[in-house]
């Protein structure tokens with residue numbers, strides 16, 4: 001089958017590789033019908049995440065049709081159309097029983113990303129996200145093995161297009177969890193840093209929950225313009241003014257917003273020094289966006305962080321956060337927790353995540369797609385890849401042909 005393979009930093013290629021097989025009783029094999037490239041994939045692509053090996057299959061946003069099921073699979077059946085969360089969760093450990101699926105402590109056999117870990121177990125394994133997160137093959141492929149299939153895959157009704165529901169696998173629940181974590185509700189003021197797909201899904205979710213005023217900060221005018229026309233955000237280009245947080249403070253009676261959302265993460269631009277230090281690995285993450293988020297938030301407000309961070313940050317303004325009495329909430333998304341509610345909102349028309357798609361490409365062109373998305377070419381917002389031609393349904397299994 002064809003799959004997008006990691007060969008090294010900025011070197012991904014579509015290669016022919018063996019098809020996956022069922023390994024555990026609760027596995028399914030999925031024929032992928034649509035898959036996307038996430039901003040998190042760009043951290044891998046740029047060589048910023050340790051634990052990648054040549055030959056790894058990338059991709060953690062995908063959906064498709066169930067081709068084979070292990071004996072222990074009860075929640076989905078062959079032929080079902082499903083969307084798959086990027087977090088692999090067991091469903092019954094300490095954390096899964098609290099619906100904190102991204103913290104599942106049984107699905108990542110590797111060491112995880114904690115630096116000062118003591119004896120703490122790693123959080124959930126993830127598809128296509130390095131050997132730190134379990135080394136699971138990803139879904140930018142014609143087929144993918146999906147473990148824990150009684151917990152993750154969500155069955156989809158007929159008649160809803162792939163592109164409308166594909167982002168249930170990651171960025172839609174991620175944007176939604178970010179606004180839930182930020183206590184966003186009717187009348188809230190929100191500042192979203194980052195107008196990428198996660199920032200856009202946060203804007204859509206903030207609107208859904210009744211936010212009154214949304215500021216959005218980025219340096220790509222085309223992304224800001226889309227967010228302004230689609231979600232009614234007030235755009236702020238941080239390269240055109242001295243200080244985006246100061247502007248937000250001025251626009252909010254010198255108090256700041258109820259909630260800031262950092263949808264950027266550890267590769268935040270805007271500080272030459274921190275960008276250089278992170279390149280040299282003398283700094284774990286750039287603190288540029290977090291400092292802005294802290295500065296833009298009112299006393300008693302919330303800084304919600306869906307953007308991915310790694311290791312330490314020296315220039316973290318913890319004293320300012322203390323002085324303002326801020327709350328911080330963050331982390332990987334508990335995708336399984338939010339999927340059913342968000343599917344309902346898509347079906348009743350109150351959310352349409354497909355609006356953000358700018359590029360549809362065949363899987364064969366995935367390497368070009370990475371370059372276009374990474375370099376923000378062609379006003380790229382979000383790429384959907386479709387396996388074509390090769391991904392024909394498999395021969396029926398013997399048991400199927402014997403079935404009545």
Ligand SMILES: NC(=O)c1ccc[n+]([C@@H]2O[C@H](COP(=O)([O-])OP(=O)(O)OC[C@H]3O[C@@H](n4cnc5c(N)ncnc54)[C@H](O)[C@@H]3O)[C@@H](O)[C@H]2O)c1
Pocket residue numbers: 038039040041042043170171174193194195196197198199217218219220223238263264265266267268269270288289305306307308331332333
């Ligand atoms: N928590 C989760 O479970 C989860 C899930 C998906 C993605 N993520 C993370 O969310 C982040 C965003 O993902 P995306 O798909 O939107 O990526 P993206 O790279 O397309 O978007 C990031 C945007 O941030 C902008 N930006 C850079 N520096 C900035 C700054 N200082 N201030 C404001 N904007 C700045 C960029 O110009 C870009 O438009 C990434 O870190 C990704 O890894 C987390």
Ligand SMILES: [Zn+2]
Pocket residue numbers: 038039040041060086170171
């Ligand atoms: Zn992702």
Ligand SMILES: [Zn+2]
Pocket residue numbers: 089090091092093094095096097103104105106
């Ligand atoms: Zn679990």
